[in-house]
Amino acid sequence: MIETYKCKGCGAPIEFDGSKGELVCEYCGTHMSVKEMEQSGEKYDSQVEDETVQDDNNKTDVNGYKCQSCGAELITDDKTTATVCSFCGSSAVIKGRFTGETMPAKIIPFSITKDKAKDLFRQWCRKGILTPSMFKKSAFADNMTGIYVPFWLYDYGAGCHIDAHATKVRHQRQGDYEITHTDHFKVVRDGEADFTLVPADASEKMPDETMDLLEPYNYSNLQDFKMPYLSGFLSEKYSYDSNQMAPRVEQRVRSYIFREVRNSITGYSTVNIVGSNTRLKRKRAVYTLLPVWMITYRYKNENHILAINGQTGKQVGTLPKSKEKMLGWFGGIFAGTFAILMILGGFLG
Template sequence: MDRRGRGPRARAAVRGDAPAAAPDRRPGRSPDRSGGGLTVSDTQGELVRTRCDACGSQLAYAPGTQHLRCVACGGTVAIVHAPGDAVDEHSFDAWAAAQGGVRAGILDARLLTCDGCGATTQGTDLSVACRFCGGHLVAAAETDGLVQPEAVVPFGVEQAQARDAFRRWVRSRWFAPGELKKVGDTESLHGSYVPHWTFDARTSSAYSGQRGDAYYVTVKNGDEERQERRVSWTPVSGHVARDFDDVLVPATSQVAERDLSKLGPWPLSHAVPFRAEYLAGFAAARYDVEPPAGLDRAKQKMAPVIKDDVERDIGGDEQRVGSIRTAYADVMFKLVLLPLWIATYVYAGKQWQVMVNANTGQVIGRRPYSVGKIVLAVLAGLLVVAALVLWYLRSQT
């Protein structure tokens, strides 16, 4: 969408402001009790059923589909969205007034009981593996008071496709150690949903600065004349406005923001209303970047766009921006989960990580370099240069 404006669009109503309605009874949801439009759960430890009714084995989300697939018999269970199910956004001001200081980072782990073996597993994530039988444990809803995921971009790249992309990436690295080529064949990949915030805002910015208009004068130096460029500066002030839509900010500190940015752009148009079933078979971390910190980061991402608007509004040939004072209104936000395939391997006693965007197939990562190969390449280059110099000298005699 054009970042200059969202155009007409329906604002998501804050549930707390709407007339009373029948509570949402969809699996994985519970009635809104936040007072700020955020769905919260009543029961910690409630799980989404991930056992196959036919054979009792595990169900996992099948990438690129709308169903769960049994890992043993191949049976499928459709993921059904209720009629009118939509991705909601929440008023930041309403949330800030109602959330009561609950922070994800200080909450205790909860106990999830496996429906396969009956064992309990302690954890803070939305989706984990049973520590006894390896079964999929997917929380039906978040802990009371926390922001619920409103949207998810489902996995679209299967593990085999991700491995092929990982293998191609590894084998295309220049100056990589020879042993690294084997990593792509042996390293295990695990899928994980990474939480992100999106923010909308209507901004109004007052600015002051200077407009520079270029002109040319003729300068004489003896018998020579030349045109010299000069700039006439005029004080200016004004106002610009811009609507921002879906400014994406990581909601986790566990993955570097620069890496997540390199994996983009993330196709938010592929997002669907959150259903816990999409997490089956994959890890899903709880957010640890709180909404206020996320909004601060979103404002940092908005700032250079606003500055560009100011410079265009000033006009002229050059611009000097003295100050910009921005007011933010109608701030809306939501929590969305984005899919990653992650491989972590050890080489020379150090951990290296490669990530695959599980929707687009984009690959990024860090890798070791072979000092020996680099030295040989440098020596080969020097030999080529020496040979060319020798050939040139001989051709001159």
């Protein structure tokens, strides 16, 4: 079952506008809140049945959906939950993929619009001294897509016990001798803390490092999930469940609690950790969709990903470096430094 949200006023496909926080029809300008749209959604939902094609062997071709607006085949894979028709540009939310466990609990809606994201990207490229000139052309930013990436947000109760040997050093002068007193201490610390909503991206396609660097998100805008938020964006369901992603998050939480408890040992000259152990208790995992603007491109036969946090605008990724520009700078700085050094040597040496 495909959901294409349509404008109440004119019937055109209507999309979520991040800057306004509601759905806006780009043809007639009609505004609708997400809640309104969800409640009235049924009325505008076309009644075409799930187009899943079943062959004689009863194998399900999950990729077969038809666009509600133009009838073209929607190209999706089995994780896609929201997409845009490549023929008519209508948004399509695949409702059938939001059931039970695959239903997100929370969502942070996009607050950065596509235009704003393009602007950010252009500024970013302009800053890069070594960025090849082609990236500074505005057209490059056009293939940017907005994706709601599936995350698990975990709550953990954590504790850490640290045994340490610490010293305080005092110096004293007695005639021609310097006397060093070292006081030795046995130090024990035990601390507990709760860590809330620690994110881990649950999508197989998204590189973990890039997603980690997009943090932090501002959780004050964490909303209950409603499908109309997805209108106009891509989205997919998680590839890994909360148990599969837990070890990654636990490693982070362990290092956090250790660091915090370790930092409570203060006032010593040296601290040597003799032993430590951490305790973790998972309290809950919240399936959440987080907004990301992404550009993927090939440069000199290498794939690169640039991502922008769809809520805060933080930019992640490595801009490609132009070998020519690097050489130019290297040569220029080398020649300049060499000349200055020789002059200094000649006059001051």
